[in-house]
Amino acid sequence: QSVLTQPPSVSGAPGQRVTISCTGSSSNIGAGYDVHWYQLIPGTAPKLLIYGNTNRPSGVPDRFSGSKSGASASLAITGLQAEDEADYYCQSYDSSLSHWVFGGGTKLTVL
């Protein structure tokens, strides 16, 4: 079981908006550690999408946005495109484990 909890799957039609949640606890997200998001497409290197809860690296479209509240965080994708179909992972740090932790991943299907 992953330390951070994500829904196994989400889906949406092209052009729609979807959100992916990431729930942690008082030893990670709730302790104030930032949340970061990655996109995994099979056969390619994982890609950093959001860092520090809300920041986009250069080159990431502004269709992707992140937020954090309490012990949870969310990734929102607006204007869904076929190329967004991928697995998405949240990541933070856990002070009880003293190491970096990931969510279980969410598979996004563009209908």
Next chain:
Amino acid sequence: EVQLVESGGGLVQPGGSLKLSCAASGFTFSGSAVHWVRQASGKGLEWVGRIRNKANSFATAYAASVKGRFSISRDDSKNTAYLQMNSLKTEDTAVYYCTSPAGGSGWYFNYWGRGTLVTVSS
């Protein structure tokens, strides 16, 4: 262009050993920490361990699932990091990614390789 290229994966029997390499280019490797992250088939990402830079005494840290069996090292003259895996178990079967927080705060991973597959099976 930043690149991280993993190599050394393959098929190994339970109880065996394997050493993975991660060759870096395009950024100041010697000043950066290097982490290893793995993904078993159908499972999520799992942090394996990390090695810090020389300024931080090459300090290492490992997940409980691999502590005592895996070790991470680096050769800054070759811009390469290594993951030595001993006493391998079937549950270590996964794609192993090399990643670095270079250029960031250290809490997230800017750069990733494409991974190398390790299969532990008899």
